[in-house]
Every structure is written in C-alpha cells, then in structure tokens.
Amino acid sequence: MQETFITEFQKRGYFSQCTDENGLGNLMSKGKIKAYIGFDCTAPSLHVGSLMQIMCLRLLQKYGHQPIVLLGGGTTLIGDPSGKEETRKILDKKEIDKNIKSIENVFKIFLNTKNAKTKPIFLNNYSWLKKLNYINFLREVGKYFTINKMLTFDSVKLRLEREQSLSYMEFNYMMLQAYDFYELNKKHKCVLQIGGSDQWGNIVNGTELIRRKEKKQTFGLTTPLITVSSGAKMGKTEKGAIWLNKKMLSPYDYWQFWRNTDDNDVINFLKLFTDLNIEKIDKLKNNDQDINKLKILLANEATTLLHGAKAAKDSENTAQKTFGEKSIGKNLPIIKIKKNLIENGINILEIVLQSKLASSKGEIRRMIKNNGLRINNEIIKDETKIINHENFDNDNNMKVSHGKKQHVIIKII
Secondary structure: OEEEEHHHHHHOOOEOOOEHHHHHHHHHHHHHEEEEEEEOOOOOOOOOHHHHHHHHHHHHHHHOEEEEEOOOOOOOOOOOOOOOOOOOOOHHHHHHHHHHHHHHHHHHHHHHHHHHHOEEEEEOHOOOOOHHHHHHHHHHHHHOOOHHHHOHHHHHHHHHHHOOOOOOHHOOOOHHHHHHHHHHHHHHHHOEEEHHHHHHHHHHHHHHHHHHHOOOOOEEEEEHHHHHHHHOOOOEOOOOEOOOOOOOHHHHHHHHHOOOOHHHHHHHHHHHHOOOOHHHHHHHHOOOOOHHHHHHHHHHHHHOOOOOHHHHHHHHHHHHHHHHOOOOOOOOEEEEEOOHHOOOOEHHHHHHHOOOOOOOHHHHHHHHOOOOOEEEOOOOOOOEEEOOOOOOOOEEEEEEEEOOOOEEEEEEO
C-alpha cells in the first residue's frame, strides 16, 4: 500500500479526529491541497508544545501539499480561551508584530521555503479582521452561531463549570477563528485546518460556516494533546519553557531536554518529533536497543532539525565531557559577568545567583546542604566560600552545576 499524508499522519501518532477522514483522503489522492494551522503570537518564540503542529506542516510538504502558516496578529489581541483556566494577558499590537517577526524565523528553519509549489504561505489574520464592521459581521457571520452550541464547547464549558470568568471578548474568539478558515478558503482555496484536539470545536465551526455560506465541503483534522509519562504538559520543565529560539534557549539545553526524555516516551517522541523512518523506529523498538542510545539518537535528531547537525554533535560531545570527566564543557550555556564583580572575591551565593541555576539564596543554601552544588565539578560544602580569579580557567570560564543535569559556564568579560 502506497504511503500517503493521512497514513503517515496516523502512524506517527498525530491523528486524533477528522471531520471526514475518507473524504479528505479521497481529495488528497486526486491532487495537492492547501492546509493551514494557526499560531498565537503571545511570545517572541514558540516552544516545544507547538512542535507537533510544525511537524505536521513538514509532513504536508513531504507529500507535495502547501502549508499556510496563519499568525494570529488579530486573534492574539483577544486571546484564545481553549485550554486556559484564566484570561490571558492582553498584548498591544506593537508587541504582537514584534513576536510575529521572530516566530516566522522558526518556521523558516523547519519548513522548505525554496520549492515554489510547497513553500509555506505566511499570513496574518489581522489583515482581514481589522476590516470587519461589527454590525455586518454579526449579520453575515454571527447568525450561523447559536449560544446553545457555543456553550457546549470545552473552551467555554470548562471555564463556566469551574466558575472561572470568561470575558465576552474571549467568547467571540471561536467566531473569529471560524471566519479565518472562511477567509482562507475564499481567498487562498484552503480546504483543511489542522489543530490541537482542544481546537476541535473551533475547527468544526469553521467547516460549518463555509458549508452554510459557500455550500462547500472543507475538512478539519486534530492532533492529540501530548503529555509526558508523568502527565505533565509537553513543552515546559521546572526551569521554564523549551523555546524554539536559540536566543531564548541554547542548543545545548535544547539537546538536554530531549536527552532527559522519560524511558517510556522515547519511541513515541522519535515518531512525533523526528524525520526518522517509521519502520526504522519500529525496528529500534523491537531490537531492544539500549535506552540511553535511543535518547541520544532522539536528542541528536530533534536538535539537528532546529539547530543543525553541528550543534547537535557539539551538544552530545559537551554532555559526554561534562557528565563523565572534569572538563569544563565548551558548549554549555554561558552567563557573562564583568571583571570587577570578582576582583575582590565574591560570595558563592552571589555568583550562583548570577548563574540563574537558582532564584534565591535560600534555594542555593539547600543545594549546598544536599551536596547538589558544584564549582568546576567539585562539591561545595561551605556557603561562605569566596570565588575569585583562581576558580576560572585560562579562558576565564568557570562551570557551575546543580545536580547531574544542570550546568552553565560563567565567563568573565
């Protein structure tokens, strides 16, 4: 059986629901289509929680289809209530535009921008939402939405059941998302919207709006919510979000995130977040490979997609030196400090605060008490210890470590 977008989509674990799986499969077998995924622009970068959606866009290109990347310059001004327990912070347009410019660069790394037939189309929904006349919008679009049905969608129902506030502004979000699909279908012949499972209601609204206004069939396809084995949501750790922007997260830290994957998640993540052939991944699983080798494979493959093969290999080499030897580890995240800070010596608590491995002196004291703090691989037992030039190597570097997995270089400039 010949592999198709739909069959590989399912094998990789991307599939959750489809409005008409057979209909979509038939359409894609007859020719190439345009499909879109929308992204909020609430930060200067997307994080790993959005990576599966990006991988779906890559898969579309693999089978010759053209992805549309819809950046929510308009809807971000309002805020999507889906999966949120409280109202989001409202950003101004200037901040959103800055975020959009930065986020676009992430897509240009993951997606092929050179093939004229499949290169991504970047659009900002502010360009059409800003033109909407409120009265006309209610007459032309609002009439297709009933309050009864809108109240049944999880994005609304869960907030109300928990007696959490839901602003009228947020309540309108689902109509605007439906209108996005209508606009993309009308102007760009887009026939498929892909999104997370929490977007199912919004996606169905879009297909229904197009059916009722244009008498056309379009399709919705959702991906499952990805959690790690512990049950935590994908994309964030105790240290914060796993950003897809090296200015916000170093390639080494990104590599380490994947290297630290739970044993039970490794095979699943190889399918979801790398381009490795499904059959090859299944063979690795069946051959009972060393789990640590599989974790390194995952870290290298995932890091190569974002930061390149050299950054992945450098990160692996640094990890081997850092964890196995007394080496400083040249590819670790670097925190720069000025020379005058240590001229007369500086207390260990102050220098570790500079490293950002801890957020308070109390936390650092607990690290020392539990033998969890190291300077250049040596355990620190005295919270009154003074750090000076002698602790830095010839390149003005000093390694600070918390436990076995968190390391930074403090560099004198």
